[in-house]
Amino acid sequence: MTVHNDTVAAAQADPDAPQPYAELGLRDEEYARIKEILGRRPSDAELTVYSVMWSEHCSYKSSKTHLRYFGETTTPEMSEKILAGIGENAGVVDIGDGNAVTFRVESHNHPSYVEPYQGAATGVGGIVRDIMAMGARPIAVMDQLRFGAADAPDTKRVLPGVVSGIGGYGNSLGLPNIGGETVFDESYAGNPLVNALCVGTLKVEDLKLAFASGTGNKVMLFGSRTGLDGIGGVSVLASETFEDGAERKLPAVQVGDPFAEKVLIECCLDLYHAGVVVGIQDLGGAGLACATSELAAAGDGGMRVNLDAVPLRAKNMSAAEILASESQERMCAVVAPENVEKFFEICAKWDVTAAEIGEVTDEDDRLVVTHNGEVVIDAPPSSIDDGPVYERPWARPEWQDELQRYVPVERPADLRRALLDMVSSPALCSRDFITEQYDRYVRGNTVKAKYSDAGVLRIDEETNRGVAVSADASGRYTRLDPNTGARLALAEAYRNVAVTGAKPVAVTNCLNYGSPENPDVMWQFRESVHGLADGAKELGIPVSGGNVSFYNQTGDEPILPTPVVGVLGVIDDVHDAIGHDLGTVDEPEVLILLGATRDEFGGSIWQQVSGGGLNGLPPQVDLADEERLADFFVGNTMLTAAHDLSEGGLAQAVVEMAVRADRGVELDLSGVHDDAFVALFSESASRALVATTADHVDGVLARAAELGVPAVQVGSTAEGRDLSFGEVTVPVAELREAWSSTLPELFGHAVGANAVVE
Template identity: 80%
Template sequence: MTVHNDTVSAALASPDEAQPYRELGLKDDEYARIKEILGRRPTDAELSMYSVMWSEHCSYKSSKVHLRYFGETTTPEMAEKILAGIGENAGVVDIGDGNAVTFRVESHNHPSYVEPHQGAATGVGGIVRDIMAMGARPIAVMDQLRFGPADFPDTQRVLTGVVDGISHYGNCLGLPNIGGETVFDESYAGNPLVNALCVGTLKVEDLKLAFASGTGNKVMLFGSRTGLDGIGGVSVLASDTFEEGAERKLPAVQVGDPFAEKVLIECCLDLYRAGVVVGIQDLGGAGLSCATSELAASGDGGMSINLDAVPLRAENMTAAEILASESQERMCAVVTPENVEKFREICAHWDVTCAEIGEVTTGKHLVITHQGEVVVDAPAHTIANEGPVYERPWARPEWQDALQEPAEITRPSDLRAALLDMVGSPALCSRAFITEQYDRYVRGNTVKALGSDAGVLRIDEETHRGVAVASDASGRYTKLDPNMGARLALAEAYRNVVATGARPVAVTNCLNYGSPENPDVMWQFRESVHGLADGAQELGIPVSGGNVSFYNQTGTEPILPTPVVGVLGVIEDVRQAHAHDLGRAGEPEVLFLLGATGEDFGGSIWQQVSGGGLQGLPPSVDLADEQRLADLLVGAQDITAAHDLSEGGLAQAVFEMAQREEVGVRVDLAAVHEDPTTALFSESASRMLVATTPAQADAFQARAEELGIPVARIGESTGAAGAEAQIDFGVVSVPLAELKEAWESTLPKHFGHVVGANSVVE
């Protein structure tokens, strides 16, 4: 992305000089629009800024017209608890008693294919800084990962590098990793998805926003020095597709230093406590180009910046390189003149490099100088907010009808073998090989983490108030029906939060799709946005923010459309959070299945494992059913364990509830459905498996019936444990130990021999 030095005066003197705008991702009409805005050709630095800020990743130019639907469907009642929403670095939710929680999920897909360790590590670092920029302390992370088939050779390179990068960065930061998903599918073989989520806490009055206010206020750049790493990084990589040999694009991937970010977190919190920050922005995608233009555009004036004051770690960097660098662990703050010295003192206390690089001015222009010459003089809002808006063609694909044709259900002749195949499949097997590389209990406030339906964190050590967070997606469902697929992702994340006993309050998302220039993809995207927005409205919880990642494809083949949906819930007392496993009540427990079971196999794991490909319609979800489950479970005192039913159906849920404490379970499949295959493996929505004690069983069933929830008493834990434990479905019984062996052995078999191959040695 390097271009030569150039100034405004030189641009005026050479209006016809050819510029490499196409190489920087700009189209002919976009370049013409820049010239129209400026009244001349851009300088090299201006061209660099416009190219990165008008990229798909930064400007949302193909998605804006559809994302507006979130605002159209958010009612005043839904929005009243949102302190900061769509358009900010992260959504912030008022959860009462003066406390607020911020959360967001963002993609780092393309860098994680090019250089898996650093791509994933800096994805974690970037989302953590988004949370910091809201005035919050980051308290936990989680991730949504998608890879090619587990036995695909390149998956070994990508998965082990990504997991190593996530664990290295998150563990060094001292942030617990409280959950997520790992999915394998052929469509992700050349384009993995690495979506990182972070949660933070703050007091309502401590909320910070990204704006430059007050003429004469100073612009302070602090954190790591600016280098050549990441130039044209996420902003350009996320606006392009991968062709053969793309793994050689190493210079475009940022390099992270988690220890520098850990110190930066504490420094920011001290700056906030001292009250010396007027506005703040992190430096992520597009680096200084983004931070300066967005701060100025969101403020009440212009801004002047002197690049000679930027601390560098490389020699002879051009203005364009300094502005486009995506070097990590950097923040930009607006500070009143009288507070500059205090700001410097706090940075010095933490040994954080800081520099005064400019100030807020009158007018609306962003003026940047380098080596005594003006290299940028442009209206800030045209860089940050006036990128092109495309109404891309969209149309329902011609192949959609054939894809949705009903598929014949394969009914296994050997249910025992089918159960072992399912629990041992890459789709359902234990993720312990991955999750054990993450620290889940650091900071001491993790109540539930990996292996639970949702992560649960204590945020108030006196009242024990806490939050639950879950994120979910199914590309298989969404390919079959994009609108329903997004609703199902929302419903599952909502249900996972409810399973802990928390009340859902807000939604975030990360929408991962193929090329927006493909009408099929844009139809999938539009349908998903509408499904998610309408679903959130039906549930009465707002979408507080999100992220869009396009161009996720290899050549012309897009990934499965993958709308990752995160849901945040509030639980009044984390000590009362529901368990997710049997065997903790001290006596045999009664099992109830909540919700109706039908022949829902379209996009299911059974369809995948049994060789049925991808065919049919996904389950249909009525979100009113999800609300009824919430009314039953939130605050309930008669539940000993709860677990949602989703991928793998009842069989997987029963096994997962039994395996941790190694207790036996007996289930009457006839109470679920007349067909054993349907009873075991159907993925009908809005279902949950709940356990109670025998003394509470009748009262619990009556409460469920009163709420209009289909409820069936389907079995009980047997009291047998360890080697004696069986999962007995009547028509088939399998030793729990045998199922557990199949479940635990899959990922080590595929990846155990390459553990540590991508590790960073300090």
Template identity: 80%
Template sequence: MTVHNDTVSAALADPDQPQPYAELGLKDDEYARIKEILGRRPTDAELTMYSVMWSEHCSYKSSKVHLRYFGETTTEEMGQKILAGIGENAGVVDIGDGNAVTFRVESHNHPSYVEPHQGAATGVGGIVRDIMAMGARPIAVMDQLRFGAIDNPDTKRVLPGVVDGISHYGNCLGLPNIGGETVFDDSYAGNPLVNALCVGTLKVEDLKLAFASGTGNKVMLFGSRTGLDGIGGVSVLASDTFEDGAERKLPAVQVGDPFAEKVLIECCLDLYRAGVVVGIQDLGGAGLSCATSELAASGDGGMSINLDAVPLRAENMTAAEILASESQERMCAVVAPENVAQFREICEHWDVTCAEIGEVTTGKHLVITHCGEVVVDAPAHTIANEGPVYERPWARPTWQDALQEPGEVKAAEDLRQALLDMVSSPALCSRAFITEQYDRYVRGNTVKALNSDAGVLRIDEETHRGVAVASDASGRYTKLDPNMGARLALAEAYRNVVVTGARPVAVTNCLNYGSPENPDVMWQFRESVHGLADGAKELGIPVSGGNVSFYNQTGDEPILPTPVVGVLGVIDDVRRTLGHDLGAGPSPEVIFLLGDTKEEFGGSIWQQISGGGLQGLPPQVDLANEQRLAVLLHGATDVTAAHDLSEGGLSQGIFEMVQRNQVGVNVDLAAVHEDPTTALFSESASRVLVATTLSQADSFQTRAKELGIPVRQIGTTTDAGEGANLDYGVVSIPLVDLLTAWEGTLPEEFGHAVGANSVVE
């Protein structure tokens, strides 16, 4: 059968042919701009390329004007260790001794609603390839997940499939899953958030970037064959809102093969070691459209591509379909002619399909042929870099003042029942149902993962240098105050890294919001960007990159604004990593509370479960206090355990410190705050629980005071074992009762999905 393409010559001969640009997500003025650039109407293939590359997901057309603030607030000193930053596939940080670490977090929200297993699985695959494209070996993944209410029928469909997809892909790749979050809230019903983070390691001199240089250099496409799956996938799904029936858009979701990606990782690393790669780009959102246009636009010439050379797994694909396909496990490399044979040999060794599909040319045009006809002839930079930039209207919502009015804080009339309600709540209950599906220790360099403040990895097996990574967000805090909510997410991720003994060095982010066409949403977004950028500057650590996900809403109802913030820290010797488990040693421990506890319940878990809704202001954070904690805990030798306090407050923090070794504690609540409800459940920021031995207690307290950190001795450990008890003076409760409540919630709700596949009816 003959494939019928719309060619450049046909476009010139029939300039008035109607085209479905609106169906592809382009506005009238955007389509007019494309015709102005080309001096004619676009071909079908060109229209496809411009529509996917100018989509919200690929072009950041609604967020660019605000994202520039990250660059404006990054000082020269902050950026000294950043080898690759904003605009690259992933941020790369020099961590010393010739080692570098790359990390990034990206969304795969809408595909994960449409088809939970494949949406989440290919989200992992995509972020892993971003890391590969920097010249790195991926070494770990994390995930940030948000679903509707725990008892929502659609949550029961989506959550098991998402978790199954993440575990299947990550486990098959042999990458440890070292942490993350799972949050339940009504606002995410119909629009879950699936944010995947990956960490990679490389030598500084092995850094690779996405650019095509050197006239005559060859363009090599390698990895899986190109099919019809994923056409219009992430690039289109991520630029629209969901209406009823959207879960049937299955053809738009990519299909992943983790075993193919595992082989592709090893193949890429061999290609890097052989020195045969000039530039490289992964094929993710927008597929070959993105890879070719971005490589060409970032290089020093143009590019010619022959689609007849692209290995296909479907018959009679048009040029537009080949260019828009988001088939997974594919990479595109620029290779000098003299190295093509060796490139092919390495691919053949790993049984990876590769094809020479074009070459770097003079000029600035991307010229693409199919079936002997020119189907694309356009300036590459106009496709990749010159999408529309919108200054969307933004305004503080009229309802924001009423939302921030102080809400009633209900005192806990029955403290024992309140403690049980907190640990068993969907917000705080055990995530074992989820995390037990992930391999945490594959590759053998995981130091901390399950139920830890941050994931900790050994990077250098000789020096034992390592990194700590944490990611956090609170949509509830951010809804109440978008600027402070972003700062609190940054502060918590920073603090989670600090309590391992690591030194924070860089930030990444994934900013999840509703429609940018809503001025309320754009105000939330702008405020969050400013809060995060200003906060990073105050902490002295740069934002190395990020991702924006808009149109996260069902109909007119946006999700809670959710800025996910990741922080990377460096540990000189992971053998001295701090943990947060009490009772790890033979001696009793003294428990200190660092920081002040205030009546701060806006957006808190206590407000949520006590029926207070969402009201008031979130906790206020002074990032200078976070820096003082970092100085105190970095390299600390007089600390036996350290744990940050955040969601759930002191009650959850104490429980998490005792549950693993099942040790009892005596805690003096009056030393924390005069009101027991505030002492137990306040979520004031910049607080850490620290344990020391009796012999080190005085010296530790002196060190804290010298740094100006409020420090209070609030308790001691008691007997461990079956009789372990949490005694707060005004209330006492057996640890076993809390453990039973904590462990039962998710199995009770999702027991139907144990061992199930990705689709749960």
């Protein structure tokens, strides 16, 4: 097999040679701009690098103009504890006592549809390496998943593979999965969302950044060898111009090896501890092309790279293929010459393949790459890394007014039946079928995970300082009102962290939308960014970073706009974390509802379950109310349990608490709302359900009143094993069966070995 390997010299000698730039996702004007930058046509390798780096995934070319609003709304006071923010591999927050925490969420949507197991697995691997690149030890993962209708045939293919991939990779790494969310909606059929979040910990002084600095410093590639898997992951590298002869069979989705990544984690931490790393970057989307150009662009000079030194696992790879390969478990570091030997020693200790592939030069803003002894790239790395910026047309859709016209939901005559229908729906049923495939307590520092509103982790074993993390989104709310939908996602993640007793300190996000070439979608995106940025400013916590995923659609039909918002909180002593469950002993507990309940059903789960479609306005949210509610929980020692209210309303919160504790509950809804249906199923924001003992009821109500948080006693635990309200009585055992049986009945075919077969 002969591989065409165009060089810079060939490009100069044959300036008019046709090139498949359109097949690689480049527009006419982008190709013209590349030729203007270079003063000639690009070589094949240059064309490849520009195409992947100027892709939507890497360059944010359609979103940059709107993402700048995060910077415009962030005050110096908000950023005081942010050690690394927007633009870095992950946000890093100083949590005190010399400790820092880094967290980020990123999408791996399209690969997870093509090959669910490997797509999801390598999504976990990629986000873990982002955390490693900050100088941190990864300590936990979470996931945000969106699938088509639960009973759709393709969901039966995609969901088991995705869940097995997340568990297979994360469990093998020894990282606890401390929470997440799984949503079903027909808009995600053909385009599931797999958003992976990772949390890491480091000492403040150990922070690492991605830049190539210091003339003469060496560029080191280490980890797995580079192969043909994943080429085209962020673009379309599929033209026969890059190859003469038989077509190669390239796996479209990267293939992960979690055990190689586990060793790579320990190797990186050893390298950091030895002080031999100047700058570091993981190899994810766009592979070596991205790592070298980003390191060089962020540095103070240029870089020369020799692809002949790259360890390969496939023969006859062209320069374009080596640069665009997205083979997993690889990192790129900048190392001073005197530390190279030590670097190799540490890599050898962990049996990690390492190679010196280049060096930092004094050729200001120049990336020179050679292959087979010839120059294949000679370009300014800043031009590769920055990419174009587009002001895409955006406009409020003509159909938005009609969508927001509320059709009153049907009020059920039988509240007992309505309750069972809700808790057994795919929207609200137990996720045990999914979460039981994940290890939640490995490493021994997980304080809260299963059934907790937020995952809680101990960070410092001496002081017991810890963090709480949650991520949330409602595509239904955001479809109805993108600005409010993003605010509601922020509010729920913020509230989930707050009910554990942690103080929210930082935000991350993963913004999943349809095509940016659709003005309707761009309006949704812009409105969501503004809602999230303004909301973060109102709460006084900074957005530390994020990710944008466009082109999530099936044909011309975009997914529900889905801004996943993650919030990180700090708790001084994890022993004080507020639990999620009622006690299992016979001591009575009193239930108190915090926050105001209104007749708000636009975008609600009841609207979905009852066949009411999607219309109206989502619940309104005042973030000042969320802040007061959060203040209620900080340092509060009077509570025995707490649960936020969100989808499914009060009924869902009570059912989950009763089922898990196997305790009866008697509800009095008279003080909540004059309509029992509204009291049970409204999804009004800024609410939480708390439990306390009889001797603390007055104290809880007084604290709420002092903070201006509406509070009403709504019931208590009962001696029997029934949930009752008004004249309705439902055995807890019946609720448990309805809540727990739905997903096993839908996906039980994939339990065990079948789940990982692709």
